[in-house]
Amino acid sequence: MSTSETSRPSAGAANNDDGKEDPSFVRWRETLSSFLTPRPLTAHETAAKEAKNIEAATQQEERENARCERWKKKLLQSSPMVKFMMDNLEKAGCPFREDHFRCTPCEVTRAGGFAPDYGIILCQNSFLSKKHMEDTMTHELIHAYDQCTTKVDWNNCEHYACSAIRAASLSGDCKFTRELRRGFFSVAKHHQACVKRRAIAELKQLPQCQEERVAEDAVRVVWDSCFKDTAPFDEIP
Numbered sequence: 001m002s003t004s005e006t007s008r009p010s011a012g013a014a015n016n017d018d019g020k021e022d023p024s025f026v027r028w029r030e031t032l033s034s035f036l037t038p039r040p041l042t043a044h045e046t047a048a049k050e051a052k053n054i055e056a057a058t059q060q061e062e063r064e065n066a067r068c069e070r071w072k073k074k075l076l077q078s079s080p081m082v083k084f085m086m087d088n089l090e091k092a093g094c095p096f097r098e099d100h101f102r103c104t105p106c107e108v109t110r111a112g113g114f115a116p117d118y119g120i121i122l123c124q125n126s127f128l129s130k131k132h133m134e135d136t137m138t139h140e141l142i143h144a145y146d147q148c149t150t151k152v153d154w155n156n157c158e159h160y161a162c163s164a165i166r167a168a169s170l171s172g173d174c175k176f177t178r179e180l181r182r183g184f185f186s187v188a189k190h191h192q193a194c195v196k197r198r199a200i201a202e203l204k205q206l207p208q209c210q211e212e213r214v215a216e217d218a219v220r221v222v223w224d225s226c227f228k229d230t231a232p233f234d235e236i237p
């Protein structure tokens with residue numbers, strides 16, 4: 001063994017020449033680990049922490065609800081898409097009012113929902129932006145329009161598929177593909193693929209359409225007639 005090797009620090013920089021750990025290093029490491037490993041909380045601390053979490057969650061929920069209500073008002077006044085759908089619902093004999101939209105917390109996988117007897121649910125904790133909320137309102141208003149103008153049986157996967165296709169296609173859910181217009185020649189295909197994917201995903205949330213291939217088949221069966229039905233729009237907006 002050469003001199004240079006014995007003088008070089010070993011891997012841990014804490015071993016004595018006999019290979020035993022230096023006691024001061026062990027003490028130092030233990031102190032450090034006691035800082036890094038949190039001690040268990042006392043019952044009192046746990047309760048205090050939970051109360052704080054609940055308070056923070058409540059505050060967040062209130063903030064999200066206020067934002068949702070604010071955006072809702074704004075979009076009802078100024079969004080051409082939302083206003084167009086509201087006007088057409090009224091013309092079709094099913095006027096929709098501001099209080100038919102309910103801002104509420106939901107599972108984060110959803111942005112909204114339409115319940116024929118209830119109205120439209122806006123998932124206040126899911127919106128990434130006002131534009132996202134605008135697309136969601138338009139999407140749900142298309143379901144409301146279908147409910148008003150056709151006899152939709154929402155328990156029937158093919159009926160639901162038709163409305164889901166129209167809602168995804170006409171609402172702006174798939175509009176990002178427009179931005180590809182300059183770079184891609186097959187934009188129509190991108191749009192269709194997006195609509196198909198979203199309609200299938202929406203159907204799969206229903207217990208009755210969850211079985212193997214049921215959602216895919218329903219979308220395929222009604223695709224041609226429902227994709228080209230752009231009412232109340234003249235064409236895909």
Ligand SMILES: [Zn+2]
Binds near residue numbers: 139143164202
């Ligand atoms: Zn939908």
